[in-house]
Amino acid sequence: MSWNVEFRNKCMSAEQALAAVHSGSRVWIQSGCGTPSVLVNALVARAPEVRDVEIVHMMTLGSANYTKPEFEGHFRHRGLFLGVNVREAVIAGRADYTPIFLSEIEGLFESGAMPLDVVLMQVSPPDAHGFVSLGTTVDCTLTATRFAKTIIAEVNERMPRTHGDTSIHVSHISAIVETSRPLLELCHEPCTEMHLRVGRNVASLIPDGATIQTGIGGISEAVLKCLGDKRDLGIHTEMCPDGVIDLMESGIMNGERKSLHRGKAVAAFVLGSQRLFDYIHENPSFEFRSISYTNDPFVVAQNDRMVAINSALQIDLTGQVCADSLGTKPYSGFGGQLDFIRGAARSKGGVPIIALPSMAMHDHLSRIVPVLDPGAGVVTSRADVHYVVTEHGIAYLHGKTLRERALALIAIADPRFQQELEDFAVRSHYLERETMTATFA
Numbered sequence: 409m410s411w412n413v414e415f416r417n418k419c420m421s422a423e424q425a426l427a428a429v430h431s432g433s434r435v436w437i438q439s440g441c442g443t444p445s446v447l448v449n450a451l452v453a454r455a456p457e458v459r460d461v462e463i464v465h466m467m468t469l470g471s472a473n474y475t476k477p478e479f480e481g482h483f484r485h486r487g488l489f490l491g492v493n494v495r496e497a498v499i500a501g502r503a504d505y506t507p508i509f510l511s512e513i514e515g516l517f518e519s520g521a522m523p524l525d526v527v528l529m530q531v532s533p534p535d536a537h538g539f540v541s542l543g544t545t546v547d548c549t550l551t552a553t554r555f556a557k558t559i560i561a562e563v564n565e566r567m568p569r570t571h572g573d574t575s576i577h578v579s580h581i582s583a584i585v586e587t588s589r590p591l592l593e594l595c596h597e598p599c600t601e602m603h604l605r606v607g608r609n610v611a612s613l614i615p616d617g618a619t620i621q622t623g624i625g626g627i628s629e630a631v632l633k634c635l636g637d638k639r640d641l642g643i644h645t646e647m648c649p650d651g652v653i654d655l656m657e658s659g660i661m662n663g664e665r666k667s668l669h670r671g672k673a674v675a676a677f678v679l680g681s682q683r684l685f686d687y688i689h690e691n692p693s694f695e696f697r698s699i700s701y702t703n704d705p706f707v708v709a710q711n712d713r714m715v716a717i718n719s720a721l722q723i724d725l726t727g728q729v730c731a732d733s734l735g736t737k738p739y740s741g742f743g744g745q746l747d748f749i750r751g752a753a754r755s756k757g758g759v760p761i762i763a764l765p766s767m768a769m770h771d772h773l774s775r776i777v778p779v780l781d782p783g784a785g786v787v788t789s790r791a792d793v794h795y796v797v798t799e800h801g802i803a804y805l806h807g808k809t810l811r812e813r814a815l816a817l818i819a820i821a822d823p824r825f826q827q828e829l830e831d832f833a834v835r836s837h838y839l840e841r842e843t844m845t846a847t848f849a
Contacts, residue, residue: 411538411578418584422450425583428558431458433525436552437465439489440647440677441591441685442545444530444562445470450585451528455482464522466510466547466741467491469592475503488513489741498738505738507785510646511703511747514551524556530591531576532567539575543567544591544685545677546574546696558582564589568689572674572696594679596629596649602765603630605799610717610763611635613795613802617665618759619711621645621748622652623718624679627763631717635660642666644711646702646744648675648694650684656693667712667756669695676702703744708751714758716748718788721768724780725814725833727790727805729762736783746788753794753806762788766798766822774825776817778832796820814838 429435429451438444451463452473459482463474466489474483475497485503487494489510497503508516516522529549531540540563542549553559553576561581565588578584599607607630614620614635619642622628632651635641642663643652652673655661663671672695678684688694701707708714721739722730733739752758764775776798780786794806796817803816814833818826833839 411534415534415538415578415584418578418581419586420583422446422585423453425560425585426450426454428560428583429454429458429461429526432460433458434462434464434523435526435528436524436549436556437463437468438529438542438545438549439466439468439547440545440679441469441594442530442543442547442549442677443468443470443592444528445592446562446585446587446589447528447560452479455479458482460484462486464488468493469594472497477502487738487741489743490738495739505741507732507742509703509742509747510548510699510744511705512700513548514698514700517548517552517555524552526558526560527552527556528560529553530562530564530567532569533563533565534578535569538578540578540581541567541569542574542576542696543570544688546572547677547699550574550576551698551700553580560585562587564591566591568685570688570696571692571694573698574696590682591685593681596624596680597626599626599630599633602799603627604634606763606765606797607631607634609797609799609802610761611638613759613761613797614638614641614715615713615757616640618642618713618715619644619666621708621714621716621744621752622649623647624649625719627719627765628717631763640665642673642711644668644674644702644708644714646676646699648673648678650680653684653687668707668710674702699744703747705747705751705754708748709754709758712756714752714755716752716758716760718745718749718762720762720764720775722775722777722780722784723762723764723796723817724777725817725829725838726810727793727796727813727817728780728786729788729793730780730784731787733783733785735781742787746792749788749792749794753792760792760794761797762793762795763797766800766820774821774829776821776825776829778829778836810838
């Protein structure tokens with residue numbers, strides 16, 4: 409049977425395809441801009457007919473109605489990285505959060521620790537040889553398809569076709585639902601003057617020829633905007649945002665001095681706008697790989713001059729970094745922060761950076777705190793932290809004593825909170841009052 413005939417025989421409605429989900433099934437959903445919302449909606453419609461279906465994914469876009477109170481007992485979400493659409497359900501106890509490095513998720517499938525029954529994914533139309541592309545989002549989904557019993561694909565004619573390890577043959581797909589709709593976009597928060605101040609400080613640490621890992625948010629976008637005077641930059645990251653486009657088109661980010669995958673922008677997925685989707689379509693400058701590869705610290709470390717740029721919700725005066733929770737309330741996840749921090753630390757000429765605004769809650773709270781909030785999770789340990797950057801400056805902590813760390817972090821905190829931090833440091837015997845008077849005089 410030719411692949412064309414097989415493809416056509418597997419085409420059906422979303423409702424027909426989702427009949428493969430039964431009570432007790434575990435369902436993997438592709439994340440980010442690849443979220444197969446047509447299939448997700450059909451899954452939710454199955455609620456009256458199923459119970460105890462576990463839905464597993466990282467950060468998806470669009471609605472996650474399966475986490476609503478009325479679907480308790482029918483669906484339960486297991487979050488491996490939380491987005492805004494599931495956060496409230498986790499805090500309320502209707503959904504679960506699994507702290508895990510993104511690089512280790514695929515190992516759960518491979519080992520059998522998390523067997524999968526059904527994969528829901530969104531792909532491009534097939535090429536002349538019958539291969540569809542995962543397009544914007546390889547993440548852990550390609551590996552999931554190798555271990556799941558049933559693979560359901562939304563084949564969207566508007567999904568870009570991307571290069572790298574992104575393809576699966578139609579013969580390996582169980583059911584196909586054809587669509588033609590705009591992909592879900594992630595609108596990045598606009599860069600403020602504060603973001604740009606942080607971005608300029610981060611950019612000062614980035615040498616020509618560096619390979620960069622970027623994250624989500626205004627600071628990451630600001631850093632990219634501040635790299636106009638750099639040369640021969642590369643990118644190796646889990647997530648690629650819109651901000652790389654201008655740098656690549658201008659020739660600043662050309663990958664010419666990369667020591668691994670020279671000339672290629674390596675990523676596991678993109679989060680951005682239609683402009684980014686159009687840019688990656690059939691673009692051989694990009695090489696998409698699974699997260700188990702992009703985030704492997706031993707792979708990351710093979711990039712000379714690797715610059716890892718990650719953020720935090722809080723950092724205490726000893727250098728402990730909280731990035732996944734607000735006190736006891738899960739907020740996001742471990743993501744790739746520590747994988748890239750450790751990879752950059754072991755890279756020749758590497759620069760591991762934690763970049764954050766000095767304040768939160770509309771400038772009412774300091775992000776540099778005496779101690780982390782009760783219950784706050786430590787994503788990056790004090791021994792792993794090298795550079796901490798705010799809009800007020802740069803602190804270098806690696807190999808430093810608690811006294812030296814406290815001094816450095818107080819210096820880059822907002823001045824409105826420095827006295828409070830100083831008083832705590834003195835009470836905790838990190839510092840002596842005379843030292844503070846001499847330092848900040």
